[in-house]
Amino acid sequence: MEIYQISVFLENQAGKLSEVTNLLAENGIDLRAINIAESSDYGVLRVITSDAEKAVEILREHNFIVNCTAVLGVSVPDRPGGLAHLLRILAAEKFDVEYMYSVFGQPNGLAYMILRVENIEEVRSVLEKDGIHTADCAELGIK
Amino acid sequence: MSKYFQPEIECADPAEIKKIQSEKLVKQVRHVWEHVPYYRAKMEAKGVTPDDIHGIEDLHKLPFLSKADLKEAYPYGLMGCPRKDVVRIHSTSGTTGKRVIAFYTKEDLDMWSDCTARAIVAAGGDENDVVQVCYGYGLFTGGSGLNDGSHKVGCMTLPMSSGNTERQLQFMVDLGATILCCTPSYAAYLGESIKEAGLRDKIQLKAGIFGAEAWSEEMRRDIQESLGIKAYDIYGLTELTGPGVSFECEEQSGMHINEDHFVAEIIDPETEEVLPEGSIGELVFTSLDKIGFPMIRYRTRDICVLRREKCSCGRTFIKMGKPMGRSDDMLIIKGVNVFPSQIEAVLLEEGFPANYQIIVDRVNNSDTLEVQVEMTPELFSDNLGKISEIEKQLIGSLKTMLGIYAKVRLVAPKSITRSEGKAVRVIDKRKI
Numbered sequence: 001m002e003i004y005q006i007s008v009f010l011e012n013q014a015g016k017l018s019e020v021t022n023l024l025a026e027n028g029i030d031l032r033a034i035n036i037a038e039s040s041d042y043g044v045l046r047v048i049t050s051d052a053e054k055a056v057e058i059l060r061e062h063n064f065i066v067n068c069t070a071v072l073g074v075s076v077p078d079r080p081g082g083l084a085h086l087l088r089i090l091a092a093e094k095f096d097v098e099y100m101y102s103v104f105g106q107p108n109g110l111a112y113m114i115l116r117v118e119n120i121e122e123v124r125s126v127l128e129k130d131g132i133h134t135a136d137c138a139e140l141g142i143k
Numbered sequence: 144m145s146k147y148f149q150p151e152i153e154c155a156d157p158a159e160i161k162k163i164q165s166e167k168l169v170k171q172v173r174h175v176w177e178h179v180p181y182y183r184a185k186m187e188a189k190g191v192t193p194d195d196i197h198g199i200e201d202l203h204k205l206p207f208l209s210k211a212d213l214k215e216a217y218p219y220g221l222m223g224c225p226r227k228d229v230v231r232i233h234s235t236s237g238t239t240g241k242r243v244i245a246f247y248t249k250e251d252l253d254m255w256s257d258c259t260a261r262a263i264v265a266a267g268g269d270e271n272d273v274v275q276v277c278y279g280y281g282l283f284t285g286g287s288g289l290n291d292g293s294h295k296v297g298c299m300t301l302p303m304s305s306g307n308t309e310r311q312l313q314f315m316v317d318l319g320a321t322i323l324c325c326t327p328s329y330a331a332y333l334g335e336s337i338k339e340a341g342l343r344d345k346i347q348l349k350a351g352i353f354g355a356e357a358w359s360e361e362m363r364r365d366i367q368e369s370l371g372i373k374a375y376d377i378y379g380l381t382e383l384t385g386p387g388v389s390f391e392c393e394e395q396s397g398m399h400i401n402e403d404h405f406v407a408e409i410i411d412p413e414t415e416e417v418l419p420e421g422s423i424g425e426l427v428f429t430s431l432d433k434i435g436f437p438m439i440r441y442r443t444r445d446i447c448v449l450r451r452e453k454c455s456c457g458r459t460f461i462k463m464g465k466p467m468g469r470s471d472d473m474l475i476i477k478g479v480n481v482f483p484s485q486i487e488a489v490l491l492e493e494g495f496p497a498n499y500q501i502i503v504d505r506v507n508n509s510d511t512l513e514v515q516v517e518m519t520p521e522l523f524s525d526n527l528g529k530i531s532e533i534e535k536q537l538i539g540s541l542k543t544m545l546g547i548y549a550k551v552r553l554v555a556p557k558s559i560t561r562s563e564g565k566a567v568r569v570i571d572k573r574k575i
Contacts, residue, residue: 007525009518011555037527041552042518044527063557065523098526116525 001137002070004052005114008045009065012038020045023062029055032140033114035101048073048103048114051143072120073103073135074127078111086113089130095123103140112140146456148264148296149257152403153458157451160402160459165198167431168406172196172205174223175437181220182208182439202406202429203417207440210471213243213382222246223437234282235381236479236546245381246435252291254432258387258401259292259377265392265399265456266350266375268322270297273347275320277329278355279305284385285355285478289324292387298322305329308336316345323351326478327358327366327374331508334369348372354379354386355478357466359574362508363395376465382438383430389463394455397462404431407463408440409449412470423448425470426463444471474569476503477510479547483568486549489540490516493533498559505573512549514541517556 010016017036024031030050037044049055052068059066076082090097095117103112112135117123124134137143147153152160173193175182185206186192195204213221222229223246231247247255268274274293278285286304293300301314305325311333314320323330330353337343348370354377366374378398379386388405389398400407408417409424418424426443430436445466454462474481483501490499495516502513522533534551541549 005525007523009523009553009555011553011558016555039527039531042530042554044525044530046525063555065518065520065556067520067523067525069525 002120003048003073003114003135003137003140003142005069005071005116006047006049006052006055006059007067007069008047008059010036010043010045012041012043017045019062020059020064023058024049024055027054027058029058030141031104032142033101033103033112035099035114037099046099046101048140048142050141069116070120072115072117072123073140074113074115075110075133075135075139076113078109082111083113086127086132089127089132090123093123093126095119095126106140108139146264146267147458148261153261153399153460155459157459161199163403164406164431165200167403168199168202168429169193169196171429171431171437172439174434175439178223179221179437181212181216182206185212199406202408202440205429205440207415207427207442208438209442210243210444217242218244221436221438224248224434229435231287232282233284233287233381233385243381245384247384247433248435251384251433251435254404255288255384255387256291256295258384258390258404259288260295261292261401262352262375262377262387262390263289263292263296263298263322265390265458266322266352266373267393268293268296268298268350272296272298272321273301273318274298274322274324275301275303275311275315277303277305277311277323277325277333278386284379284381285324285326288379288385288387289352293322293324308333312336312340312342315348316342319347321347321349323348323370323372325351325353326355327353327362328356328477328505328509330366330370330374331362334366335507338369343371346370350375352377352390356475356510357573365508378463378466380443382436382441382443383428384433388428389460392454392456392458396454397450397464399454399456399458399460399462400449402460404433405429406431407449407461409447410442412442412444412446420449420451420461423467426466444469444473446470472569474501474503474571476512477547479545481512481545481547485544486514486541489537489544490514493537493540494522495519495537499568500559501569503569503571503573510573512545512547513552514549515552515554515559517559518553519556 033048035046098116100115189206229246235243276289280286351374375391377386377390379388389400406429408427412425426445430438446468447466448464451461498517500515
């Protein structure tokens with residue numbers, strides 16, 4: 001199953017991010033990965049949660065603007081050159097990565113990256129061909 | 144050199160002025176009746192003909208003209224003469240609907256420059272002065288208005304136009320400018336720049352004529368101190384001529400209206416009834432001898448008070464106080480007329496909701512405009528670059544519509560207060 005990332009519009013205001021994390025905590029939703037991009041007045045919070053559907057529902061109920069986007073989870077050998085190897089392959093194939101960020105530590109000891117790319121399936125098959133493992137939901141603790 | 148440009152008029156007996164006004168009004172109404180079908184129709188609708196107008200006491204019988212009329216008659220509907228007699232136009236900023244295009248004949252320009260010449264002489268100017276005009280030249284009335292008046296007085300005129308502060312200071316110092324004409328906020332800015340550049344001892348300014356936006360007595364004190372000058376207010380609007388409809392004298396207590404060319408009335412903006420002298424109300428002007436774009440009982444929407452009192456300067460013209468506000472929602476930001484409805488139109492066109500708030504402030508004596516608008520799910524993206532693209536496009540469209548920069552601030556949905564009934568769209572933090 002696809003991994004879904006939730007993005008949330010946040011005004012740059014004290015307590016806004018905390019409001020989101022509190023809502024998720026109160027509803028027993030676990031954060032698997034988090035990333036924020038910001039301008040001077042606002043930011044875009046991107047999270048991978050244990051339950052995307054429920055998280056979207058709760059945040060929308062509280063008037064947050066929320067988007068859901070399919071992203072690619074990739075496991076990277078946790079050693080020097082691990083990420084470099086992955087990016088070399090993507091560059092060779094001329095895939096554009098809009099942005100990427102890492103997933104919190106996993107019990108299985110693997111490091112994971114979340115990639116935002118246009119053609120998820122295409123990228124996945126190229127990486128798999130090169131022996132790079134792409135993650136499924138269960139691996140990342142996602143419902 | 145006397146301290147009046149036209150003492151026989153400026154210091155005339157009020158009864159004499161009234162006589163001049165009456166004669167001109169009778170003539171003007173007949174002229175408009177014959178040359179402006181739009182206004183004639185308004186008179187007919189009210190059952191008034193030129194035969195009913197015998198003098199200034201009959202002014203109240205005539206119908207008003209409003210911004211809505213100007214919009215309806217745009218562009219040529221209120222022109223008061225054959226087009227071959229028009230030699231110049233000026234225009235306000237704004238969209239087609241809100242834009243005012245005014246026409247001037249040679250005689251109109253001559254009359255207007257008399258008005259601004261009076262203002263320059265009242266500020267102590269004569270042919271020995273060097274007048275630096277840093278109002279914008281072009282469609283805006285400020286530049287050419289003061290420029291032509293300065294020519295008439297015989298001053299050496301520096302047609303600087305607005306902006307390029309470094310060059311302004313260079314000319315001011317090198318040529319020894321003595322009278323500065325610009326917006327009060329630019330005067331304040333020049334004052335700061337002069338201080339920073341350590342040029343205070345090198346400038347020879349003695350007076351400044353500042354208009355096109357509202358300013359406080361506190362701001363006047365600051366400008367007078369930083370530039371070492373006496374600061375004079377000047378009032379006008381494109382519909383009538385531009386700056387010079389009224390001007391301040393050395394007493395600095397209200398602006399003398401050039402009553403031989405303009406008649407002022409104060410009305411109740413709700414009932415449209417004429418109010419007695421000294422009442423607060425909406426200022427209404429009639430141009431008595433302007434032919435290219437004659438305005439009869441034009442509602443300025445400026446709220447102020449008129450007072451006829453003996454002035455120590457010797458002028459007998461009635462004085463108007465600084466406009467205290469507007470009877471419509473127009474804002475004047477950096478000298479530019481801005482209507483909230485213009486901002487709303489741009490927002491809707493760009494796909495934003497009509498939930499917005501306009502914050503106007505004055506930072507370092509310069510106006511700032513911020514438009515806060517709520518983010519929508521449709522405009523939102525996980526890609527920050529796409530959001531800032533949308534933001535940039537909105538800023539661009541606002542600039543095209545308003546003619547000035549507006550900062551855009553995207554805010555969370557439902558974060559702009561919804562009030563019961565009339566929404567509070569504008570927060571003006573300027574203390575004027």
